[in-house]
Amino acid sequence: MKVVVVGGSIAGLACAHALFSAGCKQVIALEKARTLKPAGAGLGLDPQTCQILAEWGLHQQIMDSTIPLTIDQIQTTDSKSNATRVLARDENFNYRATHWSDLHRMLYDKLPRDTVHWGHEVVSIQQIEDGDGLGVKVEVKVAQTGQTVVVDGNLLVAADGSMSLIRKHFVPHQHLRYLGYCAWRGVFDYSKNDSPEMIASIKKAYPDLGKCLYFDLAKETHSVFYEMHGKRLNWLWYATQPEPHMQMNSLTAKVDKIAIEKMHEEASKICVPELYALVKATAEPFLNVLYDLEPLKQFVWDRVVLVGDAAHPTSPHGVRSTNMSIIDASVLGQSIAKWGFDKISTALAEYESIRLPVTSQQVLYSRHLGFLK
Structure with missing residues (x-):
């Protein structure tokens, strides 16, 4: 059984772990990025996801690179007086906070070195049938040489993100849905202790920082x-605005100095002074343009299966995207381990029957949360 995973992000690497755990001997991940590099911002891992990562031999890495978020607090801030009032507080939240890059590196380092093929961009796919049964041919452009090569496999796992080329191949008329707002994001590193007064004021304004996920509602x-x-x-601030003009090769919009200055001006009117000072002091904030997708009717087409954001792009409000991707990978691996490679169709059908209804509800619920907030 040779499995080709399209995508070397968190979903793709998680699938590689799950497939190796299921007994697959040949797993390759094709990633268009040329190298492993720091990217992204913060994310939250739920207990089920942490358990799955531990089962893949990553328990110690989770403990070393995450911190527990035991509290989930929703509060509201009056933009004029900066007065804050707690609306809801859950002290049994039980998530863990990490950086996207830390989780990605953790998954990558635990895989065999020849699993991920960097600089390999998928151009097209084709399902085939020969004497060995059903399979796939993947046409790939190799960045280092500029040549196009063909990769064969028995199964193709599409983990190529929200703008999935594989999904478009099977459902060309179903398009991403702009949610009506974007998210400014940034990470401020205070490990060098070069801004002690600002950090002290932040910790005074947010006394449970270090164990709490704060949602702050404003006008x-x-x-x-x-x-x-x-x-x-890690901070994230939502900005309601018309859909930016996107090249659609990334959901992160390019921002210039003028856009950042405008964001700072708006943040000064809405954020409490302590958070505004942090936002203004953050180097290289970036803008995510937010989309989701109407739930699909299927995730599997013969020997092609969708996972993660390729299967169910979602808004960030339910803290679900990364967790959904890793759980997808785990269920896929467990289904293949249960049914074996000679009953791969049954295994894929089981994966679809388990994950499709759950993720569809989570996408719609996350959309509803975003609308309310």
């Missing part, structure tokens, strides 16, 4: 704020 917007391992503060 026509809201923000998210929490601490990550390594003395890094």
